[in-house]
Amino acid sequence: MGYIYKTGKFNDNTWLIDAIYLNKEGIQSRNGHATYLIQTESGANCLINSGSRSGASTVYETLKKFGAWPLQKLILTHSHWDHTQGVITLREKVEEEGLAPIEIFASEKAIPNLEDQSYNVCFEDEPYYSDYLNIEGVSPLKDKEKLFLDDDFYLEIIETPGHMPDHISIFDEKNKCAFVGDAPGMRWFTNFFVCNANSVYWQEKDYLESIEKMRSLDLDYLCIAHFGVFTDSDIKRFLDNSVSMYNTWMDIFNQNNEKLNDLKFLLDLIWDTVYKDFSSMPVLKISLESVVKNALNYYKGLQNIN
Numbered sequence: 001m002g003y004i005y006k007t008g009k010f011n012d013n014t015w016l017i018d019a020i021y022l023n024k025e026g027i028q029s030r031n032g033h034a035t036y037l038i039q040t041e042s043g044a045n046c047l048i049n050s051g052s053r054s055g056a057s058t059v060y061e062t063l064k065k066f067g068a069w070p071l072q073k074l075i076l077t078h079s080h081w082d083h084t085q086g087v088i089t090l091r092e093k094v095e096e097e098g099l100a101p102i103e104i105f106a107s108e109k110a111i112p113n114l115e116d117q118s119y120n121v122c123f124e125d126e127p128y129y130s131d132y133l134n135i136e137g138v139s140p141l142k143d144k145e146k147l148f149l150d151d152d153f154y155l156e157i158i159e160t161p162g163h164m165p166d167h168i169s170i171f172d173e174k175n176k177c178a179f180v181g182d183a184p185g186m187r188w189f190t191n192f193f194v195c196n197a198n199s200v201y202w203q204e205k206d207y208l209e210s211i212e213k214m215r216s217l218d219l220d221y222l223c224i225a226h227f228g229v230f231t232d233s234d235i236k237r238f239l240d241n242s243v244s245m246y247n248t249w250m251d252i253f254n255q256n257n258e259k260l261n262d263l264k265f266l267l268d269l270i271w272d273t274v275y276k277d278f279s280s281m282p283v284l285k286i287s288l289e290s291v292v293k294n295a296l297n298y299y300k301g302l303q304n305i306n
Contacts, residue, residue, distance in 0.1 A: 001231040001232060002231060002232065002234060003228060003229070003230060003231070003234055004016060004228055004229035004230075004231065005018075005227060005228040005229075006018070007062060010221065010229055011175045011177060011220070011221060012175060013038055013039055013040060013041075013153070013172070013174070013175055014036060014037065014038055014039075014172070014175060014177055014221070014223075015036065015037040015039075015066055016034060016036060016223070016228065016229055017034070017035045017036065017037055017058075017059055017062045017063075018033075018034065018058070018227075019032075019033040019034065019035045019049075019050075019051025019052065019055035019056065019058055019059050019086065020032075020055060020058040021033060021051065021052045021054045021055035021058075032055075032226065032227060033049075033051045033052060033055050033082055033083070033225065033226070033227070034049070034223070034224065034225050034226070034227050034228060035047055035048060035049045035050060035051050035059050035086075036048040036049070036179055036223055037062075037063065037066060037068050038149065038155070038172065039066075039068055040149050040150050040152070040153040041153075042150045042151075042152075042153075044072060044073075044149040044150040044153065045068045045071060045072050045073070045149070046071075046072065046073040046074065046075060046147075046149055046155070047059070047063070047068075047071055047073070047074045047075070048074075048075050048077065048170060048179040048181075048223070049074075049075075049076060049077055049083040049084075049086075049179075049181065049225060050074060050076070050083065050084060050085070050086030050087045050089075050090055051082070051083065051085075051086040052081065052082050052085050052086055053085040053086055053088055053089050053133075054089075055082075055086055056085075056086030056087075056088075056089035056090050057089060059086060059090070060089065060090060060093050070094065070097075070099045070100065070102075071090065071094075071102050072102065072103065072149075073102065073103045073104075073105065073147075073149065074087065074090070074102050074103070074104050074105070075105045075106070075141070075147070075155070075168075075170055075179075076104070076105070076106040076110065076114070076138070077167060077168055077169065077170070077179065077180070077181025077182070077183070077225065078106075078107070078110060078163065078164040078166050078167040078168070078181055078182065079106065079110040079113035079114050079117075079164065079166050080120065080164065080182070080199075081117060081120040081132050082225075083181065083182075083225055084114060084117075084135060085117075085132065085133065085135075087104060087135050088133050088135070090102060101137075103139060104135070104137065104138045104139065105138065105139050105140075105141050105147065106138050106139075106140070106141065106166070106168070107140070107141055107142075107157075107159070107166045107167070107168045108140035108141065108142060109165055109166035110138070110166035110168075111138055111140055113166055114134070114135040114136070114138050115134055115135065115136055115138075116134060117132035117133060117134050117135065118132060120132045122199055122200055122201075122294070141157045141168060142157065143157060143158065143159040143168075144156065144157065144158070145157045153174065154173075155170050155171065155172055156170070156171040156173065157169075157170060157171075158170070158171055158178075158213060159210075160180060160181075160183040160210035160213060160214070161183075161203065161206040161207075161210060162183060162196075162202065162203050162204070162205075162206035162207025162208070162209070162210045162211075163181075163182045163183050163196055163198075163199075163201075163202065163207065164182070164199070164201050165201060165203070165206070167181060167182070167183050167210075168181075169181065169183055169210075169213075169214070171217060175220070175221065176217075176218055176219050176220040176221065177219070177220065177221040177223065178214065178217055178219055178221070178222055178223065179223045180214060180222060180223065180224055181224070181225045182196065182224070182225050182226065183207075183210050183214070184196070184210070184211060184214060184222075184224065184238065184239055184242045185224075185238075185241075185242030185245065185246070186224070186225075186226040186227075187224065187226070187227065187228065187238065188226065188227065188284065188287070191241075191277075192275070192278060192284060193238075193241045193242060193245045194226075194245065194288070194291055195245050195246050195248075195249040195291065195295050196242060196245075196246060197246060197249070197250075197294070197295045197298045197299070198290075198291050198294040198295055198298075199294050199297075199298065200294075200297055200298055200301055202295075202298045204246075204302075207246070208243070211239055211242070211243060214239060215236070215239060219235055220232075221235075222235045222238065222239075224238075245274075248274055249270065249274075249292075249295055250299065252266070252269060252270060252273075252274075253266070253295075253296065253299045256269065260296065260299075260300060263289070263292065263293055263296065266292060266296065267285070267288065267289055267292050270288070270292060271285050271288065275288070
């Protein structure tokens with residue numbers, strides 16, 4: 001089956017939804033934020049991540065199209081804005097239509113961050129909305145907990161920190177499908193893999209341990225937030241490439257220690273060496289700048305460099 005990136009059903013109970021969001025110019029951006037719909041044979045449903053506030057409008061329309069509205073449950077893999085702020089939009093739709101509230105779940109460690117979303121200022125601003133709204137009324141989940149959607153269908157919670165201390169993955173044993181958010185890394189375009197150390201909250205040891213947890217699962221599908229679904233041998237290849245890309249970026253920082261305050265130099269170096277095969281797509285370099293900046297801040301903190 002290979003790599004899946006288009007909105008639609010890909011196993012008996014699961015759909016990929018492209019949470020198409022608006023950039024700063026109000027233009028739709030595709031294949032940026034993935035959400036996943038799970039629907040059981042009895043009609044019980046659950047969404048994995050909400051996308052951004054602008055992206056959640058697409059999610060809402062797609063859920064209606066797939067016959068999965070009203071939504072019953074929503075699990076957030078971690079507290080970053082691009083996967084959680086869509087909760088605001090979906091809750092507004094529920095209130096407008098007089099529906100029962102959506103049950104929102106996240107790691108118990110995510111609750112304080114969701115209730116105070118101001119920490120997201122360490123990232124680039126959400127393209128279309130300038131503020132981060134707090135998210136309250138979220139039910140906590142623990143490692144190895146099982147969340148039942150109906151009597152016969154459950155999801156297992158697996159702590160997968162590294163990208164974020166409050167990160168969890170969700171394992172559907174029935175379909176051999178894991179929803180891993182940003183825990184393993186990012187694939188933006190074909191073979192364009194991006195270093196996952198993109199915030200000051202990153203922890204290398206936790207990241208590598210989480211990768212091993214993913215490797216240990218019996219999987220037919222690995223679903224990431226940025227972006228899409230890996231199947232078959234592509235699962236192992238993606239996990240290997242994620243670790244390799246992380247090590248490559250850290251090696252570049254190590255070898256250019258005297259240039260750590262020169263973001264342009266490091267961005268150009270990474271672009272011209274690691275991503276030389278994408279030289280005909282300069283728009284990717286523009287998007288890469290914020291990731292390099294955040295990875296650099298992480299590295300400097302790790303090395304106690306001002």
